[in-house]
Amino acid sequence: MQQLKDKVAVITGGNSGIGKATARLFAREGAQVVITGRRQEILDQALEEIGRGAVGIAGDVADIDHHRALAKMLKEQFGGLDIYMANAGIIKIAPSDRISPEDYDRHFNTNTRGVFFGVQTIKPLLRDGGSIIVTSSLAATKVLPDHTVYAASKAAVAAFAKNWAIEFKAQNIRVNILSPGPVETAILEKLGISEADRPAFEAQMASQIPAGRLGQPDELARAALFLASDAGSFVNGVELQVDGGMSLV
Numbered sequence: 049m050q051q052l053k054d055k056v057a058v059i060t061g062g063n064s065g066i067g068k069a070t071a072r073l074f075a076r077e078g079a080q081v082v083i084t085g086r087r088q089e090i091l092d093q094a095l096e097e098i099g100r101g102a103v104g105i106a107g108d109v110a111d112i113d114h115h116r117a118l119a120k121m122l123k124e125q126f127g128g129l130d131i132y133m134a135n136a137g138i139i140k141i142a143p144s145d146r147i148s149p150e151d152y153d154r155h156f157n158t159n160t161r162g163v164f165f166g167v168q169t170i171k172p173l174l175r176d177g178g179s180i181i182v183t184s185s186l187a188a189t190k191v192l193p194d195h196t197v198y199a200a201s202k203a204a205v206a207a208f209a210k211n212w213a214i215e216f217k218a219q220n221i222r223v224n225i226l227s228p229g230p231v232e233t234a235i236l237e238k239l240g241i242s243e244a245d246r247p248a249f250e251a252q253m254a255s256q257i258p259a260g261r262l263g264q265p266d267e268l269a270r271a272a273l274f275l276a277s278d279a280g281s282f283v284n285g286v287e288l289q290v291d292g293g294m295s296l297v
């Protein structure tokens with residue numbers, strides 16, 4: 049049986065990595081999927097891959113008008129939504145003295161403000177019994193070298209989620225946190241590590257993970273499905289670490 053039959057699911061940052069894998073799985077499980085991302089061309093490619101009537105809207109999560117446009121589309125095309133995964137995010141790994149004010153603002157505008165105003169804007173359209181998932185990071189709870197600003201931007205969204213779990217209880221809306229450890233996605237390319245240095249970088253990371261490897265986007269997608277579906281019907285306000293055990297060491 050399809051676990052998300054007749055549900056409408058929105059995934060921000062659904063044109064790449066964890067978001068795209070989740071969109072693909074949710075669509076296979078019967079959901080009407082709506083994805084976002086800034087790059088129209090990559091969004092279009094992702095929609096083709098996902099298939100099953102998935103639709104997308106391009107925009108920047110830091111821009112409140114983008115959330116308003118998404119809400120308008122959801123209202124007009126689907127009458128509302130059941131699942132919202134606030135997943136779009138960026139990272140720059142650098143010591144604090146190499147973080148510019150622009151880097152700082154980019155992290156908090158995308159990773160934090162984007163989540164807050166995304167949820168604030170779509171909340172009136174979220175149907176009773178709905179599910180919100182925010183993608184945080186292992187870095188929010190475990191100190192990793194040179195992750196200071198990124199970690200703080202992700203710790204904030206975990207705090208939002210726990211507060212919303214209580215705030216939204218009258219509507220029976222569950223709010224949970226998906227907290228990935230290192231996962232093989234395009235975000236690794238965006239760190240600025242050269243092709244040549246990438247194997248050494250990944251091997252070094254893998255050596256710190258009890259599983260002995262990085263995670264795959266599909267493994268995060270399956271955890272998101274658990275949180276979004278009736279399989280997780282009594283799970284609310286948790287931080288689900290999907291990190292191959294890295295939080296333990």
Ligand SMILES: NC(=O)c1ccc[n+]([C@@H]2O[C@H](COP(=O)([O-])OP(=O)(O)OC[C@H]3O[C@@H](n4cnc5c(N)ncnc54)[C@H](OP(=O)(O)O)[C@@H]3O)[C@@H](O)[C@H]2O)c1
Binds near residue numbers: 062136233
């Ligand atoms: N991969 C990991 O190791 C890891 C670990 C812990 C947490 N995470 C978190 O997991 C989430 C997904 O990351 P990923 O690994 O799947 O990376 P990814 O492949 O780079 O995907 C990031 C997504 O966010 C979108 N995005 C970035 N900035 C945006 C903005 N301002 N407005 C709208 N969309 C934006 C990107 O699309 P556009 O570029 O087209 O906008 C893309 O779809 C992020 O929140 C990340 O912090 C990842």
